[in-house]
Amino acid sequence: MLGKINDPKVSTVTAEQLLYGPNPGSDRLREEIAKLLNRHFNPKVLLSKENICVGNGCGPLLNLCGEVLFDHGDAVLVPGPYYGGFEADIKYGSRVYTIPVPHCEGDCLKVDEAALEKALKNANKPVKGIIIANPNNPFGRCYSAEQLLLFCNFAKSHGLIVICDEIYGLSTWKDITEQHIEEGKTIEDYHCHCSSCQSYKDAPRIESGMDGKQSKFTSIFSLDLPDPENTHGLWGFSKDFCLNGLRIGVTISYSKTVMAAMQKICFLTCIPTNIDNILVNILSDQKWTDHFIINNNRKLLKNYTHLTNSLNAHHIPYVQGDSGFFIYIDLHQAGLNEFDLWMKLLEGGIYISPSQAFFSEDKESERNWFRICFAVEQDELDLSLDRIYKVIDTLKQKKIEI
Template sequence: MQDQGSISSRLSQRALDSLAAPVPLRAKLIRALPELYHPTLNPTGAINMGLAHNDLMQKDIMEKLSTCLEFQTSDLEYGDPHGSRVLRGLVADLMNRHFNPVIPLHFRNITVVPGAGAAVWQLVQSLADPGDSVMVLAPYYGNFDLDVCVSTGVKLIPIYPHHSMDGGIDMDLLNSTKIIGTKCKVLLITNPRNPHGCCYSVKDMKHLLTFASKHSLHVIFDEVYGLSTFNPIPGTESSLFEPFTSVLSIANIEQWIAPQLVHVVYGMSKDFCLNGLRLGFIVDQYNADLRSAVTLSSMFGYMSTLNDRLVCNLLKDTTWIDWFVNTNRQRLYKAYELTTKYLEQLGIEYIPSGVGPFIVVKIDRLFKNHGQEISFEIEEAIWETALLNGVYIAQGYVFHCLEPGYFRLTYSLEWDHNNLHMLWGTS
């Protein structure tokens, strides 16, 4: 018999490559999870200001969901792996009401997958081959390292066509971006932006579409925070910042790019506080072959019949859904006002935002005021110290910021002044 100690793990090269892929955001979350607050398992745990979650509407969504869950004999049978026709039609209706597509969406334009991350992964699987690459506008949501690269053989290449975190697209920087031969197949964009908490203008979006068309790239727009914006300010017509515009609503898009190259990712996790239900959508109006491909691959992320009916019952009440969207925007705006006033009181620099549930702060000035320079090593030490003292925050490093000193803070929490004192050490 062969010595068991001499037998390797015998994993595929694909699996080994996936294990070796660096995903800083995931590594930090794994480090923090045992420390985080849980009402029963860890009641004295750290406040979770590092994950993007919205607690402001939890009671409302819980009350509504309790009326939406039902069991039927048909739940014991296979449902539609890519979502029932009813669910896909209701998602199309939701987006027709709130994303203002030029051409109304139809149920055939929607594929249901287990989360927005899975939507990105399935699109990459269908649009790029091993050895190809995906370009992403950076800084970017750190789990794209996972969504794009794991088990795909595809590389993720960050590009930085902005002069500042909250700045728009600089065309000179964008056009100077080097495309590596024909190996780059996709441009990945988050709008509203993460971690920035702001939106691209229509002008910038057209620049990005033109750039993609020039290089024959597919474009994936991740719009998962599309309904968590507070521009215009709820109850007014005033806009403090650039409002959100879905790429679906750009008229005559064929002037900038072939429409079959444009794809949208959406989901229920962020705008509807349903992270745990794992419900995401691939939205495509013009590429029938791609829709067929992701419908086939959805067999490996089969849609639960219970989740399907639960969300159908939720979305059918359009009056309640529209109330929820508007109320969520109002509460996010109030939480944003509280947060920014408190940061200003403490002299903490932040990037003005128009999107919940988080805000980016920059603390390098605090060091410069004392004749010091911040570094990624100091940023890491601050992150670790905050966690050990009861607060989990997201450092800029996990979003691939080029400069140290940025932190993303989730503010969509139940406000408690004791929590604030724990975070900033004030009294």
């Protein structure tokens, strides 16, 4: 990606780019984004530039959605545990509050209607919407089409708005790698085959108790939506294109009213014209873009298998993943409460996010889970794992001595 961006043909600044650009992004950029999402997300109704508003990251755009779609003091239901940044993104600016909805026992991505009804009934603020992250963060896996439709049908029946954050939608490494297996290879060829993985490969996996049924990625826009005018999406370049620092997010909506409102106030979130031009030059090279997406997913799959081989060998349960950059691991065996264990890990030179950062339920089975990001170089990943194992082994040894 860095080589592509630094190509003079991609990054040359023109005189036109020294002027103010269109607030929601240039027509050409929005057209190229629509083509990309049409190609990979398979929307039921093809997207056009009219359905796209570009801004400086999905966080600011979620805040913008809060301003456009809700009133100050409203609340949204969010299946939990959920990405902790939602709290800041929609609360501090637009003053919209999040209400966690627990998942079903034994399936981290199954939420039934009874749980949604209970959360709606017990809310101490007017609930006006549902926010979903698909693929999910922190679990690193995808909701089924059936579950997405349950959310959408529930929302329609109660007059709620749906916002689906699909920022990891092109990092569905299990699906994408399986779809693009080179001739003469199998999916196993894209797993990690380093010496440590070879020695670990026969280690059994310990069930997490939260796996449930895995599903392929389904964009919410590929469904036969019960209320398309009140179903909106977010996507961005930070994750799938490794461009966090350039700050480019996308709001997607079929509602002309919502898009008109977004475009009126998106001067607060517009991106620089030179970044707009760089993205146009990248996306217009469709062959390069699609190759990058495939190659990136192969690397993520390799790191995931490297990580899970190691976790299996060290008898650490985890939720099986298929997308995104994260894996959710169970460290109950350490024998400490979550906060104390988190502090011990920090003292041991490792930061991994505890379940409380994702607003998990306050009960024993939901605590002492931690999220690991595996989208790093393997030597860095190995160093991190070694530090985790050292902390856990030390704590277990102290329990034995006591």
